[in-house]
Amino acid sequence: MAEGNGTNGTSGPNGTPGGAGSDEPKSKISVLLEDSKVVKEKALEEIKALKQPEKTDLWKSILRVKHDETPRSRALGVLSNVFLHLHPAKINRDAVAYNYTWGMGGMTFYIYITLVFTGTLLMFYYHPSKVVAFRDILYLEHDVPFGKILRNMHRWGAHMMVIMVELHMFRVYLTGSYKKPREFNWVVGVLLLVLTLLLSFTGYLLPDDQLGFWAVTVGTNMARATPLLGHDGPFGPQMGMTAFNDVRFGLLGGSIVDSNALLRAYIWHCIAIPIIATTFMIVHFWRVRKDGGISGPAPVMLESEIKEPRKI
Amino acid sequence: MDLHQLWTILSTPDNVPIVLLLFVIPFYTWYGLRQSFANDRLIAQLEKDPVMAKTHHRKTQPWRPGWAREVHVWPYLLRIEFLAAIILTVILMVWSITLNAPLEEPANPTLTMNPSKAPWYFLGLQEMLVYFDPWMAGVVFPSLIIVGLMVIPYIDENPLGNGYYTYKQRKFAIWTFLFGFIALWVSMIVIGTLIRGPGWMWFWPGMTWDHNRLTFDVNRDLPDIFGIKNRIGKILFGGIVVGIYCVAAWIGVHMAIVRDAFGKKILARMSLLQYATMQLMLILMLSLPVKMILRLVFRIKYVWVTPWFNI
Numbered sequence: 228m229a230e231g232n233g234t235n236g237t238s239g240p241n242g243t244p245g246g247a248g249s250d251e252p253k254s255k256i257s258v259l260l261e262d263s264k265v266v267k268e269k270a271l272e273e274i275k276a277l278k279q280p281e282k283t284d285l286w287k288s289i290l291r292v293k294h295d296e297t298p299r300s301r302a303l304g305v306l307s308n309v310f311l312h313l314h315p316a317k318i319n320r321d322a323v324a325y326n327y328t329w330g331m332g333g334m335t336f337y338i339y340i341t342l343v344f345t346g347t348l349l350m351f352y353y354h355p356s357k358v359v360a361f362r363d364i365l366y367l368e369h370d371v372p373f374g375k376i377l378r379n380m381h382r383w384g385a386h387m388m389v390i391m392v393e394l395h396m397f398r399v400y401l402t403g404s405y406k407k408p409r410e411f412n413w414v415v416g417v418l419l420l421v422l423t424l425l426l427s428f429t430g431y432l433l434p435d436d437q438l439g440f441w442a443v444t445v446g447t448n449m450a451r452a453t454p455l456l457g458h459d460g461p462f463g464p465q466m467g468m469t470a471f472n473d474v475r476f477g478l479l480g481g482s483i484v485d486s487n488a489l490l491r492a493y494i495w496h497c498i499a500i501p502i503i504a505t506t507f508m509i510v511h512f513w514r515v516r517k518d519g520g521i522s523g524p525a526p527v528m529l530e531s532e533i534k535e536p537r538k539i
Numbered sequence: 540m541d542l543h544q545l546w547t548i549l550s551t552p553d554n555v556p557i558v559l560l561l562f563v564i565p566f567y568t569w570y571g572l573r574q575s576f577a578n579d580r581l582i583a584q585l586e587k588d589p590v591m592a593k594t595h596h597r598k599t600q601p602w603r604p605g606w607a608r609e610v611h612v613w614p615y616l617l618r619i620e621f622l623a624a625i626i627l628t629v630i631l632m633v634w635s636i637t638l639n640a641p642l643e644e645p646a647n648p649t650l651t652m653n654p655s656k657a658p659w660y661f662l663g664l665q666e667m668l669v670y671f672d673p674w675m676a677g678v679v680f681p682s683l684i685i686v687g688l689m690v691i692p693y694i695d696e697n698p699l700g701n702g703y704y705t706y707k708q709r710k711f712a713i714w715t716f717l718f719g720f721i722a723l724w725v726s727m728i729v730i731g732t733l734i735r736g737p738g739w740m741w742f743w744p745g746m747t748w749d750h751n752r753l754t755f756d757v758n759r760d761l762p763d764i765f766g767i768k769n770r771i772g773k774i775l776f777g778g779i780v781v782g783i784y785c786v787a788a789w790i791g792v793h794m795a796i797v798r799d800a801f802g803k804k805i806l807a808r809m810s811l812l813q814y815a816t817m818q819l820m821l822i823l824m825l826s827l828p829v830k831m832i833l834r835l836v837f838r839i840k841y842v843w844v845t846p847w848f849n850i
């Protein structure tokens with residue numbers, strides 16, 4: 228504001244009395260008013276800039292690329308985002324319609340994420356111990372804020388995931404998407420299906436109620452009949468299997484479904500299988516991209532166009 | 540007709556997914572096959588008209604020259620994904636608000652639940668226990684289902700139908716999957732959930748689940764029907780019958796493949812290993828309905844009785 232005419236810093240309204248005869252010395256109020264006008268203008272300008280948040284430095288620092296309406300920046304918006312870069316920049320125009328993929332793979336993944344989320348919240352209230360496990364569920368149902376809906380969402384989400392993963396497999400089969408070059412991704416998918424079922428099954432025991440207890444009893448009783456490795460299975464006794472050293476014993480950590488089984492189910496359910504399944508999902512998505520993206524809808528091929536099989 | 544019983548079964552919270560399956564599976568089967576048939580019509584048209592085949596974009600979806608074949612993921616895919624996520628969340632929320640997850644009495648090893656059922660997605664395996672011994676139903680078949688699914692891409696030598704719905708070009712493959720998935724897997728789950736009551740007895744929909752019901756099924760073994768008494772005779776006889784079944788199923792599957800010229804062409808492309816694997820899987824798969832009929836209709840428990848295992 229005031230011109231600095233030196234380093235002494237004493238120049239002010241009274242600094243040059245001779246030259247400012249016509250100018251009334253400004254009152255402090257009017258200076259303040261003028262200053263506030265400048266601030267106001269500045270604020271208005273900044274508010275105007277807020278209407279284009281993508282131009283701010285903050286925005287740019289988060290998203291790393293500048294945004295404008297060009298195909299390039301649309302593509303970069305996807306490719307340079309850690310979550311979205313799972314996707315290619317562009318895809319087959321017909322593949323975005325619901326009717327080809329039924330969206331089942333993506334929706335399975337989304338439900339899996341909600342299950343991880345609700346499951347983590349449930350873990351805050353659940354102790355995998357025979358003494359309190361059942362009471363923890365009662366506590367969740369009756370006392371924990373939103374505990375009931377939390378448990379319900381986890382339960383029904385699990386059912387939905389099983390249904391959706393089967394439907395996903397169904398559509399992959401119907402579109403022949405397991406064919407070259409996607410054979411191996413189908414194998415990864417089958418592993419994911421098995422892991423999904425195992426996740427659901429290990430979770431079933433955790434409430435420690437009659438339903439889970441007998442379901443797991445029925446389920447693991449089959450393991451005692453494993454050929455060679457179960458004490459009730461063909462050639463099991465000949466292999467030296469008893470109720471205390473066969474596969475079922477290994478699964479349950481005992482010869483009956485008891486506290487060890489509960490702890491084992493808990494660890495498989497909350498730690499081991501989620502890690503394994505997540506790993507396979509990463510591989511699965513990676514392969515979808517590396518195999519040339521989603522398989523179709525591809526142009527139909529005619530019988531007359533079949534090439535001779537390659538001889539090895 | 541006990542409607543109350545029917546309602547009790549259908550409205551058990553854990554059975555809701557199965558009721559859902561009853562609608563969802565037929566819907567998506569229809570939805571997929573409808574697109575298959577649409578493509579089949581296009582294929583027939585193109586096969587008749589080679590000139591059209593050269594110029595056509597070969598999809599049932601609309602396309603005009605000048606349209607880009609690819610679209611940007613943002614916004615065309617991402618907006619659908621966001622929408623799907625929101626809709627799914629809403630569905631899950633509404634379902635969770637309206638229906639409570641089941642919680643029974645605390646686990647009690649001395650008080651058996653009757654019927655005690657596995658979770659619904661394993662009910663197919665539990666239902667299989669009726670027809671096969673646990674080592675088959677609980678261990679061998681599940682492993683074979685997993686392995687069988689995994690080998691599908693490696694034995695399907697049909698190059699057609701890669702990335703589009705079609706029925707005509709993959710008849711055998713489609714029928715195999717529909718049979719395995721819907722006729723066996725899904726319908727066994729439905730039987731296990733809706734039909735099997737106390738004592739794992741068969742109750743038609745609408746019948747009362749009578750816990751005191753007794754059935755006097757006399758389940759016989761096949762060798763006994765033929766009056767074979769001694770052990771060696773039973774082992775040999777069972778082995779022969781199972782062998783005959785395998786050969787018959789093998790021939791049946793083979794005939795189904797070579798029914799038309801296209802099937803023969805695909806067969807010629809398969810290696811012996813591929814062919815043998817496919818036959819093995821299909822023969823084992825077919826043994827389930829065969830055993831079901833033997834058991835449910837003819838009341839035959841075992842075909843092959845040996846001191847080590849029974850089939």
Ligand code: HEM
Pocket residue numbers: 328330331332333334335336339392395396399402404405409412413414415416417418419420423508511515520521522523688
């Ligand atoms: C946790 C389970 C699974 C998740 C989260 C998952 C996710 C996905 C996603 C997001 C895609 C992209 C296309 C789409 O949405 O359809 C996909 C494709 C694919 N999935 Fe899965 N999937 C799972 C299980 C399976 C299973 C059980 C199979 C088969 C047995 C399978 C086989 C495939 C194949 C072959 C593709 C490529 C399809 C194509 O290119 O058209 N997946 N999966």
